[in-house]
Amino acid sequence: MYSDPEWFGIWQKFDVIFNHSHTNDFVVKYLEKNKIPHGKLVCRGDDGIVNLFAIDFDELRDKFWKKFEDKTPKTIKFIGRDSAWKGPWAFRDFHYNYLMKDGWIASAEGIGLSIGTLVDIFK
Numbered sequence: 001m002y003s004d005p006e007w008f009g010i011w012q013k014f015d016v017i018f019n020h021s022h023t024n025d026f027v028v029k030y031l032e033k034n035k036i037p038h039g040k041l042v043c044r045g046d047d048g049i050v051n052l053f054a055i056d057f058d059e060l061r062d063k064f065w066k067k068f069e070d071k072t073p074k075t076i077k078f079i080g081r082d083s084a085w086k087g088p089w090a091f092r093d094f095h096y097n098y099l100m101k102d103g104w105i106a107s108a109e110g111i112g113l114s115i116g117t118l119v120d121i122f123k
Helices: 004-014 025-032 057-064 088-102 116-120
Strands: 016-019 040-043 075-080 106-111
Touching: 075 088, 088 106
Parallel strands: 016 040, 075 106
Antiparallel strands: none
């Protein structure tokens, strides 16, 4: 739907669109590039909004955060959804073409079972 110009008008139907930033790929490479009119775009930092997801990271710190000293050396993680536009296969290729030969351990976490994305990840 995103890439089909027939559906570009859908964004005008929304009163507000919550997004991470006014300068990320969704805004710059999609909305602005395609000159897509849209409802009010509200992003982190607008009107005193600190976090769009209502997660108190300080509360979660003791449960999930590792101290830097406890981090496994030479590791890198891709943490994201199964959305194809987030590029999990680019991360896969980056690992195989550059990181693996230098002994890095790469892992992709949070990838869903989207049929389309799985085809790209495992090809």
